Amino acid sequence: MMDRHDGELSVKRQSELLEVSRTSFYYVPVDKDDEDIPIMHKIDEIYTRWPHYGHRRIRHVLQGEGFVISKKKVCKLMLRMGLAGLCPGPNLSKRNHKEAVHPYLLRGVKAAYPNHIWGIDITYSTPS
Incomplete structure (x- = not known):
């Protein structure tokens, strides 16, 4: 395709005509002997x-x-x-069906004035 020893066209002009970079013309892939x-x-x-x-x-x-x-x-x-060890994924979104589901008591209640609605978060699990 491209000829380094062409007397009429330089390598630069050949690469311009073919719309390829000159570095791709000069690049020689390295053959690495695979000891792996x-x-x-x-x-x-x-x-x-x-x-x-x-x-x-x-x-x-x-x-x-x-x-x-x-x-x-x-x-x-x-x-x-393309290898990876097989392991179970996270199981974080499965709920414990033994625990009770508490109703949301503020459904439909609008905050009418400051300090009308208070909230607290106590996150702990009771021993079974």
Whole structure:
């Protein structure tokens, strides 16, 4: 497409005509030899066997098998592989059906003058 050794057009003019930046022409992708492949295979084995393990336990298992690896490296590789430990989510919005529901006593009451309506909040749970 673009030719560095073209006698008629410079690289600058070629990039202008093709509407691409010159940096993309000069960029050479780096081939990094992936030494993480064996570790990723091992992480996949561990995760397949124990999907509830997070990065801490996976790192502990890897260290037990002789790998020297940091927590950040395990996190990075798990993110790259699309893995995350399975765990239950928060259960904060489910109410306790054993507790009574108190009615709202001010429904329909309008605050007519200052100090007409007072409120207090006592948040505690009684021992069962």
